[in-house]
Amino acid sequence: MNWWVLIAFVAAMLVLRWRRVGILTWVAAWLVGLYLVLNYVFVVPVPVSVIKIYMGIVSLSLFAFVLTDSQRMTEFWQPIQAFVVEPRYRPLLALVALAIPALVAFRIYADMTATPQAPFFARTVHPAPPDSIIVHDSELALGTADNPYRDLETSNPEEFKERLEKGRAVYYLNCFYCHGDLMAGAGMYAHALNPIPTNFQDPGTIAMLREAFLYWRIAKGAPGMPEEGGPWQSAMPAWESFLTEEEMWNVILFLYDFTGYQPRAVELH
Amino acid sequence: MSTSRKKWLGPRVLAQRVLAAAVLGFALLPTSLAAQDASNELGLEVYTKWCGHCHGDQGDGLGVAASRLKPVPRDFTSGKYKIRMTTTGNIPTDADLTRAIRLGLYGTSMPAFTENYLSDAEVSAVVEYIKSFSDWFEDPELQNPETITIPEPPTYDLEAAQTLGRQVYEETGCARCHGEHGRGDGMSAPTLVDDWGNHIRVADLTKPWTFRGGGTRKDIFRSMSTGFNGTPMPGFHNNLGATPEESQQRMWAIVDYMLSLAGGPWEDGETPYANLLRSVPVETELDLEQGTELFAAAPKATFPLFGQIVEPGRNFYPSAVEVTAQAIHNEDEIAFRITWNDMRAETGGSNAPDLPAPLWDDHLAEIGQATAGVSDAGDDEGGFWGDEEVEEAEDEGGFWGDEEVAEAEDEGGFWGDEEVAEDDGGDDFWGEEEGGDAAAASDTLDTEFSDAFALQFPLQKPEGVRQPYFLFGDVQNPVDLWFVDLAKPTVGQRYEGRGSSALSPSEGGDEVITQATFDNGEWSVIFKRKRKGSGLSFEEDAFLPIAFSVWDGFNRERGNKRGLSAWYQVYLEPLEKPSPVGPMTRAGLTVLGLELLFIAMVRRRNGKTVS
Numbered sequence: 001m002n003w004w005v006l007i008a009f010v011a012a013m014l015v016l017r018w019r020r021v022g023i024l025t026w027v028a029a030w031l032v033g034l035y036l037v038l039n040y041v042f043v044v045p046v047p048v049s050v051i052k053i054y055m056g057i058v059s060l061s062l063f064a065f066v067l068t069d070s071q072r073m074t075e076f077w078q079p080i081q082a083f084v085v086e087p088r089y090r091p092l093l094a095l096v097a098l099a100i101p102a103l104v105a106f107r108i109y110a111d112m113t114a115t116p117q118a119p120f121f122a123r124t125v126h127p128a129p130p131d132s133i134i135v136h137d138s139e140l141a142l143g144t145a146d147n148p149y150r151d152l153e154t155s156n157p158e159e160f161k162e163r164l165e166k167g168r169a170v171y172y173l174n175c176f177y178c179h180g181d182l183m184a185g186a187g188m189y190a191h192a193l194n195p196i197p198t199n200f201q202d203p204g205t206i207a208m209l210r211e212a213f214l215y216w217r218i219a220k221g222a223p224g225m226p227e228e229g230g231p232w233q234s235a236m237p238a239w240e241s242f243l244t245e246e247e248m249w250n251v252i253l254f255l256y257d258f259t260g261y262q263p264r265a266v267e268l269h
Numbered sequence: 270m271s272t273s274r275k276k277w278l279g280p281r282v283l284a285q286r287v288l289a290a291a292v293l294g295f296a297l298l299p300t301s302l303a304a305q306d307a308s309n310e311l312g313l314e315v316y317t318k319w320c321g322h323c324h325g326d327q328g329d330g331l332g333v334a335a336s337r338l339k340p341v342p343r344d345f346t347s348g349k350y351k352i353r354m355t356t357t358g359n360i361p362t363d364a365d366l367t368r369a370i371r372l373g374l375y376g377t378s379m380p381a382f383t384e385n386y387l388s389d390a391e392v393s394a395v396v397e398y399i400k401s402f403s404d405w406f407e408d409p410e411l412q413n414p415e416t417i418t419i420p421e422p423p424t425y426d427l428e429a430a431q432t433l434g435r436q437v438y439e440e441t442g443c444a445r446c447h448g449e450h451g452r453g454d455g456m457s458a459p460t461l462v463d464d465w466g467n468h469i470r471v472a473d474l475t476k477p478w479t480f481r482g483g484g485t486r487k488d489i490f491r492s493m494s495t496g497f498n499g500t501p502m503p504g505f506h507n508n509l510g511a512t513p514e515e516s517q518q519r520m521w522a523i524v525d526y527m528l529s530l531a532g533g534p535w536e537d538g539e540t541p542y543a544n545l546l547r548s549v550p551v552e553t554e555l556d557l558e559q560g561t562e563l564f565a566a567a568p569k570a571t572f573p574l575f576g577q578i579v580e581p582g583r584n585f586y587p588s589a590v591e592v593t594a595q596a597i598h599n600e601d602e603i604a605f606r607i608t609w610n611d612m613r614a615e616t617g618g619s620n621a622p623d624l625p626a627p628l629w630d631d632h633l634a635e636i637g638q639a640t641a642g643v644s645d646a647g648d649d650e651g652g653f654w655g656d657e658e659v660e661e662a663e664d665e666g667g668f669w670g671d672e673e674v675a676e677a678e679d680e681g682g683f684w685g686d687e688e689v690a691e692d693d694g695g696d697d698f699w700g701e702e703e704g705g706d707a708a709a710a711s712d713t714l715d716t717e718f719s720d721a722f723a724l725q726f727p728l729q730k731p732e733g734v735r736q737p738y739f740l741f742g743d744v745q746n747p748v749d750l751w752f753v754d755l756a757k758p759t760v761g762q763r764y765e766g767r768g769s770s771a772l773s774p775s776e777g778g779d780e781v782i783t784q785a786t787f788d789n790g791e792w793s794v795i796f797k798r799k800r801k802g803s804g805l806s807f808e809e810d811a812f813l814p815i816a817f818s819v820w821d822g823f824n825r826e827r828g829n830k831r832g833l834s835a836w837y838q839v840y841l842e843p844l845e846k847p848s849p850v851g852p853m854t855r856a857g858l859t860v861l862g863l864e865l866l867f868i869a870m871v872r873r874r875n876g877k878t879v880s
Binding site: 080081084085093097098100101102104105108109112113115116117118119121168169171172173174176177180181182184186187188189191192193194201221222223227230231232233235236237241258 | 318319322323332333334336337376377378379380382385386540542544545547573574575576578579580581585734735736737738739743746812834835836837838840842847849852853854856857858860861864865867868871872875
């Protein structure tokens with residue numbers, strides 16, 4: 001959040017209110033101010049399409065605000081009428097009347113001569129898993145399954161540690177080319193991949209997911225993803241062709257241990 | 270750390286300098302040798318969590334990942350480091366090691382350990398821990414090594430780069446390894462090995478974004494000055510001219526010459542990669558006799574490649590890192606030109622996208638250095654491509670699990686022996702630069718597989734967003750491969766792919782015409798085909814998926830062992846671009862008319878109310 005922009009916006013609106021500016025200025029201030037807020041207050045840029053929707057809603061509200069009161073209506077209309085009618089504004093009116101069509105024409109020119117942009121497929125990052133999967137002939141119900149070795153963390157710390165070491169070996173023989181040495185999704189091949197590899201250090205990934213979900217994603221890879229996930233473009237291998245079930249569960253233990261996150265628990269209904 | 274010493278006047282043979290430096294170092298003696306903290310617990314903790322899996326718990330560079338990494342992880346027991354501010358043959362400073370940890374080594378799996386991962390205290394501790402692996406850091410003779418200082422760079426001077434810089438490049442013999450135009454294709458490139466006997470790839474000087482030590486002007490100045498210990502790359506500190514000043518001037522000229530090969534100075538972090546290839550319309554016939562000239566007007570788009578590690582045939586270290594593509598079309602035909610840099614053209618042997626490839630690629634095995642067990646694993650060309658993939662997989666899984674442990678141990682032993690031998694001849698790398706070690710390298714010279722290239726398109730225009738699986742397609746969504754085996758550069762072949770285990774040569778259909786040339790380390794391949802016909806139709810004003818595969822015969826790439834790209838898009842610009850003038854005039858006039866109407870209405874209404 002860029003607080004200074006927000007504070008400046010609020011301050012400007014307070015000043016305008018205090019000065020009791022005309023309704024036309026007031027409406028314009030809201031439109032411009034909210035546009036600036038949407039564009040510059042948030043650290044993560046708001047998509048243009050979202051801004052368009054918000055600005056549409058804001059315009060409609062302001063429109064309604066003005067139309068529903070004849071006093072406001074008059075106040076709103078008077079400066080416009082004066083601008084159009086009074087002779088002293090004539091040069092400015094001519095300028096505005098020519099500038100608007102010029103802007104429209106320029107916009108059309110820019111659109112028609114722009115370099116085409118490659119189409120973008122908005123894939124679902126964590127698609128819904130199936131009810132169950134079959135890995136190496138054994139069926140696993142994804143809704144209820146848990147890492148069979150998770151309990152060792154308390155019941156047998158020694159064996160748990162051994163499994164972490166085995167998981168580390170699996171990770172650093174197979175996964176780090178893409179997901180990176182630091183598990184931050186920035187492996188040596190990451191720049192050549194689309195979609196980019198998952199960043200396990202991001203609190204929005206494995207920390208939000210259950211171990212069975214990871215197991216599904218690892219065992220079945222991109223080819224096992226539903227259509228909304230874009231199975232044709234992700235480079236995630238179906239690891240069941242390379243790894244045993246045990247190795248996959250071990251590497252999941254290692255992912256959580258290395259990043260310090262806890263898996264989401266199985267929900268008991 | 271930095272000590273000033275007498276500058277050497279005039280060029281000397283490096284062997285002399287190293288000897289002299291050693292004597293001088295002995296004379297100076299260490300002023301303070303930081304006593305190694307025997308219980309560097311923080312260092313051990315950091316090392317175990319972040320470093321051991323590649324560099325090995327013993328610091329010997331033989332962590333679990335080592336067998337699948339090239340360049341191999343640094344062997345800390347040797348004391349030899351590439352990226353340093355100290356002169357050739359010297360140990361690095363703490364700042365050098367900190368730099369490598371903080372910034373990582375571009376183009377390798379060594380990541381940048383930023384403050385998000387390690388605090389300054391943790392980095393210092395692990396630097397001390399890493400130093401404790403090698404005797405060199407305790408050897409009194411090697412302490413306080415001579416360091417270089419990098420002067421402020423003069424303004425980038427293309428003129429000087431192309432005259433003086435080029436001249437120094439030739440005089441210094443850079444081309445012998447780096448090639449005539451710096452593409453990493455010098456005569457000796459295929460035979461170069463490091464102090465551990467591993468073949469190492471010469472830097473492609475046209476791609477500063479892949480330089481291990483960074484590609485800014487100062488970075489290159491440093492690498493040129495200090496060289497890379499443990500490799501054949503020598504350092505040229507104060508050695509390029511009669512005086513240090515002249516040497517420095519000539520150094521900047523050669524730095525700028527290198528950057529001129531890449532199109533000018535490089536900003537840290539910049540990559541040239543695109544996601545769209547624009548095919549431009551031409552009026553003329555697509556006459557391949559014109560070669561490169563034909564594509565003069567077509568914009569270039571560069572796409573990154575990665576090793577095929579998704580399916581069997583895993584290629585952990587592909588040779589080609591990127592391809593640059595151009596495309597043109599006329600009414601009937603479309604042509605693509607693709608270039609990429611290659612150390613050497615392999616035009617003997619043969620290649621095909623459906624050749625069997627080993628399950629995975631063990632570079633140690635392939636250059637004849639790994640144990641028998643490992644090479645068995647690598648060379649098992651058996652049928653994982655078959656139908657019983659699941660059963661196979663289980664077997665493989667179990668097999669791998671056992672293999673890995675044994676493998677690491679075996680290699681450990683093997684390398685351990687090797688190091689003892691190596692340590693005796695610390696200054697040896699000069700000798701190797703002279704082209705020695707041909708015996709070890711000759712194993713790598715292999716003409717079984719030729720270089721090859723393929724373009725990949727969907728066989729039909731995709732409905733909506735669904736594309737074929739990017740690895741040679743899938744059952745429902747086949748791909749069309751335009752393939753050329755560069756041993757037979759004029760024979761264009763087409764394959765229909767429904768997955769990498771279901772590739773078949775296309776029967777009949779429109780011919781793909783190919784042409785290929787190899788010039789000073791650059792392959793240039795041209796494909797031409799009718800725009801409409803069997804397979805994908807290349808419609809105008811539409812986006813079509815396109816992907817690339819490169820096979821390097823030197824790296825024994827064949828079948829699914831290849832370098833490849835993700836899906837990108839090709840866009841055919843319309844032959845006749847609609848002029849914007851019409852729509853612009855119409856919209857402008859409409860708006861103006863509405864405005865005038867509005868003004869007239871307001872005035873009329875106003876007149877009424879006033880009267």
